[in-house]
Amino acid sequence: MSKKNNKKRKNSGESPGRKTISAGQIKESVLHLFRQQSGKPWSIRQMIQTLGVRDKKSKNLVSEVAFRLEDEGIISRNRDGRFVSQQMPSALVGVVDHVNSRFAYIICAELDEDVYVKTDDLEFAVDGDTVKFELSGKFHGKKHREGRVTEIVQRKKDEFVGKLQLSKRFAFVIPDNRKIHNDIFVYPEHINNATTNDKVIVKIDRWHDRTNKSPVGKVVRVLGKAGENEAEIHSIMAEFDLPFTFPxxxxxxxxxxxxxxxxxxxxxxxxxxxxxxxxxxxxxxxxxxxxxxxxxxxxxxxxxxxxxxxxxxxxxxxxxxxxxxxxxxxxxxxxxxxxxxxxxxxxxxxxxxxxxxxxxxxxxxxxxxxxxxxxxxxxxxxxxxxxxxxxxxxxxxxxxxxxxxxxxxxxxxxxxxxxxxxxxxxxxxxxxxxxxxxxxxxxxxxxxxxxxxxxxxxxxxxxxxxxxxxxxxxxxxxxxxxxxxxxxxxxRTHDSPNEEKLHNFTLFAKKFGHKIDLTDENLSSTLNKLIDEIEGKPEQNVLTSLAIRSMAKAKYTTAANGHFGxxxxxxxxxxxxxxxxxxxxxxxxxxxxxxxxxxxxxxxxxxxxxxxxxxxxRAADAERASIKYKQVEFMSMAADKIFDGIVAGVTEWGIYVEIIETKCEGMVRLADLNDDYYEFDEQNYRIIGRNNKRMITLGDEVKVKVTNTDIDRRTIDLEFANEK
Incomplete structure (x- = not known):
């Protein structure tokens, strides 16, 4: 079902030529032309034809963007009026966020939006790696450009934590980190006396490529049996490179x-x-x-x-x-x-x-x-x-x-x-x-x-x-x-919120029945009014967390700026x-x-x-991981209990539900909803049954049961309590 959904999204006309294309997308598309064919002169008409732009507004945007890029010194005009690049780099640099086994995003400071990259186009980069990449000229969804990795600049790390699976001839380490999607091969002579289901730290000797589908490594430390508290906490410490002792x-x-x-x-x-x-x-x-x-x-x-x-x-x-x-x-x-x-x-x-x-x-x-x-x-x-x-x-x-x-x-x-x-x-x-x-x-x-x-x-x-x-x-x-x-x-500074992120948050809040007026000059009073409204309600934690995520991140700096929050x-x-x-x-x-x-x-x-x-x-991520581990462990003992929950997120692969009693979050997989074929409505944060027209949307109050817990990956699988 997920594959069908993906195919539907890919064939839904979400390309540079659709009428919903934004000024930012036009700019990236134009820049892509000059990156891909550095030195080639382009007229406005050639740009419009190559990009497949058809509506009048978008055509005007192409022209405006070209002249703006000229003002910025990024491109220049020949005597014949055509534009050429001024040392336009052919590749950008960013960091891989490998969110799913099928695709990743690349976070690049030079671009307004993250770039969508299929796993096959990662050139075997893994989560956290710094890479060079190129834009393809296509779009995934409404705002994410597609691209492909051309070079791995730097590996983020070469040691990973996981659970060892041992056979007579070989062993594999299954990484705990959900964003690492390849098992690590270990030769028997390099398992360091570990046994099946031990939590271990493995150091990579050879990364995977088109010949070797799995990276190869050696076990450098045995942490203990999977599921035991000491082993699991040590796994989290190792995953986030936290020191075990003082020198x-x-x-x-x-x-x-x-x-x-x-x-x-x-x-x-x-x-x-x-x-x-x-x-x-x-x-x-x-x-x-x-x-x-x-x-x-x-x-x-x-x-x-x-x-x-x-x-x-x-x-x-x-x-x-x-x-x-x-x-x-x-x-x-x-x-x-x-x-x-x-x-x-x-x-x-x-x-x-x-x-x-x-x-x-x-x-x-x-x-x-x-x-x-x-x-x-x-x-x-x-x-x-x-x-x-x-x-x-x-x-x-x-x-x-x-x-x-x-x-x-x-x-x-x-x-x-x-x-x-x-x-x-x-x-x-x-x-x-x-x-x-x-x-x-x-x-x-x-x-x-x-x-x-x-x-x-x-x-x-x-x-x-x-x-x-x-x-x-x-x-x-x-x-x-x-x-x-x-x-x-x-x-300690905290910038004003990004307008687009704040706008997205208002859409989230609206799905819960709350209206935020962004035209109000006193933004803080508007947000405080919302916080007062949701106090004690099921959606309080979800919405507050979403509001915080829409804000800029506080940081340390020598710049004498203020603290918005x-x-x-x-x-x-x-x-x-x-x-x-x-x-x-x-x-x-x-x-x-x-x-x-x-x-x-x-x-x-x-x-x-x-x-x-x-x-x-890093500390905040490790603390969250330890909390999630204990939440998963606690919920593993509640398999038969029915919980009240609230829909906290909707994606093309599942519905995230926060359990109100325990504040734990789990997921109902779309593949497990067998009463109909459900399609993801990204714009409205909901899924819709193709035949029964049943809708499940952000903010819905639901009843759920735990079907499975995975301590290694720190995940909780749920099902709706009224589903068979």
């Missing part, structure tokens, strides 16, 4: 750091040890990055201290510790363990702001009125002594009851936090809150239940003061002008140096500028920002 020299260097604080160091800092101070963290937290202090001033104002672990006091530049922290760039939080950025002695002991201990900190201190207005601020190195360690639950209980340890202080913090939050929203911040889940695990790591994380006032209190410190630090440095401009700093003109990450390397960069730069230091070289810090952003994405 011995890193541990040795951390062990040499003294635990005592010299009196000379204390004397050089502002002393907050006599000020009421406490931390609020998750119950199972071991590394306490931040603490809050409060002092009631005689003028009726409050002195609020946001105190952050002074990691850079211990981790000096050019040391082995520093290099390891930069390499990791972030701690990674998997479902049953943390892969830390710093060794335990630093993350859980020296730097952690544990109660009843003197600790070195870097602080942002604000004098605030009861209205939340800041009348004074100070930044610098400090020493603190935390009086109490609260869990979120303990702090919340005190806030709700109005009695308990530091109840007056907590009330003031909570009142101020609400004022800060309301001001953010008034200024245009967007209230994105997805529903996160946590797992109840037994001693072997088996999931006993899935519980949604509920954010209450105690969580939001901490969040608001961390946002405040991050924002004011960024604004403080940005405000320091030099003769050559602004001082180099590490910012938070509505801050300038923003940084200052508050979590135990687990984020960019915060360490911010601490060093802030300390340097507080001493009157000159602006540092931007060229040094921008690559560090890019690396940190890349490692942050």
């Amino acid at each position: 011995e020299e890193v541990i040795s260097e951390s062990d040499k750091i003294s635990e005592s604080i010299p009196e000379k160091e204390i004397a050089a800092r502002r002393d907050f040890r006599g000020v009421t101070t406490f931390t609020i963290d998750p119950e199972d937290a071991k590394d306490f990055d931040d603490a809050l202090s409060i002092k009631f001033l005689e003028n009726g104002n409050y002195e609020i201290g946001v105190h952050i672990a002074d990691v850079t006091h211990y981790v000096k530049e050019e040391t082995i510790l520093e290099k390891e922290a930069y390499s990791r760039a972030t701690s990674v939080y998997l479902v049953d363990r943390t892969v830390p950025m710093l060794p335990e002695k630093l993350s859980n002991a020296l730097c952690s702001l544990r109660p009843n201990e003197d600790k070195l900190t870097f602080s942002a201190v604000f004098e605030m009125e009861s209205s939340g207005k800041i009348v004074n601020e100070w930044f610098g190195r400090t020493v603190i002594h935390s009086d109490r360690r609260f869990s979120y639950e303990e702090a919340q209980a005190v806030i709700e009851a109005g009695v308990g340890d530091y109840c007056n202080e907590l009330k003031v913090f909570n009142d101020l936090a609400k004022l800060l939050k309301n001001k953010r929203y008034k200024n245009g911040a967007i209230n994105f809150e997805t529903i996160e889940v946590k797992f109840k695990l037994d001693e072997q790591g088996k999931p006993l239940g899935i519980v949604p994380k509920i954010r209450k006032d105690a969580h939001k209190l901490i969040e608001e003061f961390m946002l405040l410190a991050n924002k004011r630090v960024a604004e403080f440095v940005f405000g320091q002008k030099t003769e050559s401009g602004r001082k180099t700093f590490v910012y 938070l509505a801050f003109p300038h923003y940084s990450h200052f508050t979590s140096p135990i687990r984020r390397y960019p915060d360490m960069m911010v601490h060093r730069l802030l300390a340097h500028y507080l001493k009157g230091g000159k602006s540092v070289e931007q060229d040094k810090y921008e690559p560090m920002c890019v690396h940190s952003s890349d490692m942050e994405k």
Whole structure:
């Protein structure tokens, strides 16, 4: 059925000549002509005829595009009026996203849309590889140009995680990664004592080609039996190149750091040890990055201290510790363990702001009125002594009851936090809150239940003061002008959403019955109104996730741009140096500028920002994979139960359903719907039965059952509960 659907799509007239062709498609088509036949002169009429353009609007677009490309210096005109290329490259470079065994997309920075490539035209590139490719001049669907790979520029990796299948004469490793569509051949002498169904790491010796249909490799590490928690988590760590341990020299260097604080160091800092101070963290937290202090001033104002672990006091530049922290760039939080950025002695002991201990900190201190207005601020190195360690639950209980340890202080913090939050929203911040889940695990790591994380006032209190410190630090440095401009700093930026992605999101929301007016000048208030409307409804998590995906991705950069989602003109990450390397960069730069230091070289810090952003994405992907693994494992024990779900996505091969109770996502395959032949209506995000006209569309509430789970691929197969 899928093949028939594909054939129907390919023969549906979706080519450059159809009337729905856009200006962007015209531009790519024209560029393709000049790439394919570099040096050949083209008249407007020849372009129109070759491209098969027939309608008047599209013909005019061809002419407009040609003259625009001339203005940009990409092509030029001969004396006879025909256009020729100006050193037009014959091939583009991009990264393979091998989403399906039959086809892939190539992501190219030079093109507005990803390029569709059949697997047979990949020249044996695999997911993540950097390749050179050419455009074919054809279109797949409405917006994706087709192309073919001409050269593999760089392999992303040569080690893969998978399950070993052993026979008498040979073995295969079946990769866990769903985007790797070839098994890896292993000779018996290279299996490293692994046995059938072991999870292993295999290193490629020879890639596949037209002679060898499978890559050939050697098993370099055995992780354990498939299905066992330790083996599966180690598989995820290996898949995302997460380190299993710290090198011995890193541990040795951390062990040499003294635990005592010299009196000379204390004397050089502002002393907050006599000020009421406490931390609020998750119950199972071991590394306490931040603490809050409060002092009631005689003028009726409050002195609020946001105190952050002074990691850079211990981790000096050019040391082995520093290099390891930069390499990791972030701690990674998997479902049953943390892969830390710093060794335990630093993350859980020296730097952690544990109660009843003197600790070195870097602080942002604000004098605030009861209205939340800041009348004074100070930044610098400090020493603190935390009086109490609260869990979120303990702090919340005190806030709700109005009695308990530091109840007056907590009330003031909570009142101020609400004022800060309301001001953010008034200024245009967007209230994105997805529903996160946590797992109840037994001693072997088996999931006993899935519980949604509920954010209450105690969580939001901490969040608001961390946002405040991050924002004011960024604004403080940005405000320091030099003769050559602004001082180099590490910012956390978030661009405005892409108009096309935002438009697509409005279409998604419309399918759920919600209307978004993009003509409203105050976009953030429109989105916040939607978020308020869907709160508590089945589609809340799906739509919020889709909204976030339609936004630009936040990143680290030295460019002093703003943060759209938070509505801050300038923003940084200052508050979590135990687990984020960019915060360490911010601490060093802030300390340097507080001493009157000159602006540092931007060229040094921008690559560090890019690396940190890349490692942050890797960490997020690994965390999602570990959550998905536990979701699949949990749902494998629920084969006979009927669940309420909501259709979260529709594709030409299946219907994605989010199970409301567990927030797990599975797929109903179109091939399994045997009551009719179903066709995919891409434009309206739905499938339609050819004979019975039954429609299943985005946002439909459905009932489903689990038919199969695959822990290796981390997938859940579903069927509609009323289907036979």
